[in-house]
Amino acid sequence: MTGRTLRLLSLLQTRREWSGSELADRLGVTVRTVRRDVDRLRDLGYPVDSVRGHAGGYRLAAGTDLPPLLLDDEEAVAIAVALRTAAGGLTGIEETALRALAKLEQVLPRRLRTRVAALQASVAGIAWEDRGPRADPVLLGALAVACRDHELLTFDYTTRGGAAAARRVEPRHLVASGALWYLLAHDTDKDDWRIFRLDRITGLTPTGHRVPARPVPGDDPAAFVAARLSAAPTRHRALATVRAPVDQVRAGTRNLGTRIRPIDESTCLVDASDDSLTRIAQTLAGLPADYTLDADPDVLSHLRTSAHHTLHATG
Template identity: 40%
Template sequence: MADTSARILRLLSLLEARTEWLGAGLATRLGVSARTLRRDVHTLRELGYPVEAVKGPGGGYRLGSGGKLPPLVLDDDQAIAIAIALQTAPATVVGIDDAVARALTTLRQVMPSRLRAASEAFELTALRNYWEFAAPPIGVATLQAVGAAIRTHRTLRFDYRSPDGRIPDPGEPDFTPPREVEPHHLVVWAGRWYLIASDRRTRKWGTYRVDRIAPRNPAGALFTPMPLTDEDLTRLVIQNPDRGDTVAQWPCRGSATIDLPASVVARWAPGGSVVEHIDEQRCTLTIGGWSWMGVAGLFVTFGSDLYDIEPDELGDALRELAARLRRSQTLTQREVPVRHSTNVPGQYT
């Protein structure tokens, strides 16, 4: 009986892993006859799992929708991966700490002792890296509202917060009326969540920082989604200087004009920086950091001439960096003794 139960769980796991299976292939993977396979499929159906027969040469099976929630069947690597992912999730989404803790506890309760010990070795402690350009965390209610609108193909109305997190009141200089969009994709890039959506009024594509979205209603009018390729998403997020980024709150923040297209700089600029389009060949980049020399070093990585440098502290840091590089070129290279190998492997004279 125990062997039969284990085999049926294995069958269920295989059906979950692939859209369709040939009957002969399933029987081979399970090491059983075609008759035993048919009997096991019948058992799954009696338990409430909609296993459908696939017509065609040789016949086959697939797991349909609408049945009972199958038991979670994970291999060792999958279980460890989920345990790690659960611990890192609260870094970008707020309001799920308790749910994460309960899910992690449930997962570990059903793990074998050897696997539980391995997962506990991955107890993570968050330590501050001062070169992180972290985005503000997102409220779980916001994420649920945006995700539901994408999943159900319904328009989404929302207020868009200003860079300081406020919703400007009517009459304020930065006030904008609520936006109504057709949401298509959620994209996570460089530690930030972005919504890709088509404006309901202008029919133009827009990229919005999810941490700045304040949904007004979770469900609007139905719309027909338009297909977007990976190249489209790259253009709308990675190469897009108008993706709603704001300069991270660092002690030192500087800007300069760069002789590079905004799409190129936006792709490689560190998170927490802002790129502003000037023309097809130039843009303005604003970067924050913990020191002026650090900010200067980030600008240098683009390998381009810099103009309109602000503030003066950034200009001073760039001049000091240039002076240090010139001095390093004048240093005499230290002579290194040459070691000649002998006939004895591993020995030098």
């Protein structure tokens, strides 16, 4: 298989459908050359379907057998299960794992998709701590495909206050923050970017309508989501002035991002505000240096009670 044919295969795996002219432009060849390369992929066993229409096109379909030179049955099942596990628990690679899983499941034969689903239903992990609300893996997968294909979605969304409303959005990225997942999307009705927690999304419905990819402000989805989350109002306020340089505090904490701001070379401000008193206590306990605290009375009361229990337990 030539490098150009591999590039063609990679393009076919990233979108549901390509026109012949689009593939020719991406590969820097003629439409006739694209047709020859598609025939070569078919000869190797890759299920490439032709799409009828004014411009014509191609799509990679699910096959009756795995394409040769790729994976055997056991390897395909093992990789699919590993990708699902990574998407649910390894910070930093979740969206990449979902994109890879979407590509793999697109060409898995039905018999292997059934085995993967059975394994997922049969295998359980032990939860050693309360991780809070978790996103539905089926929802994660559907959103990953919609982000990849730039397909408009509709769904019902429940806000933190309990109000529910229908939304119509252009999905762009999935972002994980600790145990929570967020969808970064452009809300077509409000004509603005919005962040949606996946555990509050119900009734997801693909529209079948695709739109050009809208650029994310700042070109960094994770940083954009972190900044929005930091600016969002929280139930409990807690601001810690830490006697350590900002780089030292960032190195010793997780998932705080833009909530750590330098005051001077030896001091920084950590915004530990949260809807959960327990999470505030955990954040403060993880600070790598002494600090002073400006917090709401309920936060101070919770911290004093926790400290009393700890002192009593240690004698």
